[in-house]
Amino acid sequence: MLKRLSMTEVILSTKKLTKTFGEFRALENLSVEIQARKITGLIGPNGAGKSTLFHTLTGILQPTEGQVFLKSKEITNFRTNQLFKMGLAFTFQLPRPFKKMSVLENVMISPVNQIGERLTGPFFQKTEMKREESKNRDKAMQILEFVTLDHLANQAAGKISGGQMKLLELARVLMVNPSMILLDEPAAGVSPTLTELLIEKITDLNCQGTTFLIIEHNMEFIMKRCDPVIAMAEGKVIFEGTPVEAQCNPLLLEAYLGATLNG
């Protein structure tokens, strides 16, 4: 047991995180640790505070109280763009592709601080810019191939299917080799075939060392691939453990069942 503890490394953690919206307490004194190089599943009934936690971790929302840490560095109140540069990437629950841009362009945009993104780049650093562009294009094509969207590279991103948009969002963040990716319901609204593919890709990336934190309602997904599983209800963590333990946990069953009865 001791040995196992010493081997785990925490990548993302919160300390007594609270987020209120007026009177409503969406997160209540929440302390949680996400272990590096694992696929952590985040489950809980609707309104449990999962998305609020996500948004607070990714800098979309600022916490009312408490702290967030990336490894040992405090990142409370950091903005999304800063966090992305630090290797913490996320995708949206409802995909947000740049619709009037090609799928390839959607992916090529990701690398931060590109030479050509400066106003002067295209005029005074042409050679460097072209070199960087061709490197980025090759990498973007490889990633598109990895998520099986390479045949759509020149399509407008607004014209691909919802499931493909989810894959595109994953491709977008993969451009920068993030150390951690947060996915908000990656399987929602995605066909079973694409879900299988998505699970496979996540597993592949995880084997290469990428940490995942995934909100998901698809229990098959959670039980098959996520370990550990964290469950939330009413803004608090009510369970942390293996998927098998989760299945037999009475608190968890009550939270879900209660929610179903009330809802």
Next chain:
Amino acid sequence: MIGLISYLVFFATVSSILAIAVLGLNLQWGNTGLFNGGVAAFFGAGAYGLILLGGTVQADHIGGFELFYPVALVGGILLSGLIALVVGMLTIRLRRDYLAIATFGVAVAFENLMRNAEWLSGGAQGMRGFERPFEDSIADPFVFNIIFFCFSVLLLLGVYLFLEKLIRSPFGRLLRAIREDEVAAKSLGKAPNRVRLTAFVVGSMIMGLAGGLYATFYAFVSPQDVLPTLTFQIWAMLIVGGSGNNQGGILGAFLIWAAWTASGWMLSKFAPIEAQLYTGTLQYIMIGMIIVGMLLWRPQGLLPEKLIVSQ
């Protein structure tokens, strides 16, 4: 015959100058999604800046520094850029309609300042006393106009090539991403506010260049040249031509300016006297109807934005 050619040269010169302003707006709106409702102010800053710096000494207002023409022109452009920078820093967090209202207010304030601050701008009388470069050495006004037309077209071409290069670069990609979805762009490590400000300032400087050329051509500028009508016309040109497409913007400039001048001419020729009193108003209604019609039936414009697939 020479009269017709002379008129066509005149028409094409004004159209080319306005096309430059349309290209500036296309960078802001077409590519970045910034709703600039105060085009006239940035155009006007370029025009007033040029005459202030390059004109001859006048008794009733400041200016008359008689600077070398290119320096005065660049000075006007920088003045537009400076105003855009200040306005931009104050309003860049504003989105679409709010930004439009704020910039519209800036343009109205600019026009009123020019109309009332006589010490600065000559007031409602406008600013005169600008000597067009080489006008003395080229005795024939027709030849001068042809040369000035070539100069305007050359600058239009230069601005066009500059912007084409810009929007096909990663910078342009970034602009479009911010236009499409700012939140998503932020999630990918981008800093939208800084980029929006850059596009706003550069676009406004291009409008300032157009204003400077306009003032050069007429050797005169007055508050009448910076009325909201101008903003309205420039917008109509972009919408008709095709927002997001530089060639469309240029096409729109020529078409709308042709429609504007032709309608003015036709009204003065064929309309009953009572209607002629309202020529300006009728032209307004016509342009308004063109905009509404375009937005209803062909919102993408005559030459729609092209999907840039890869460089």
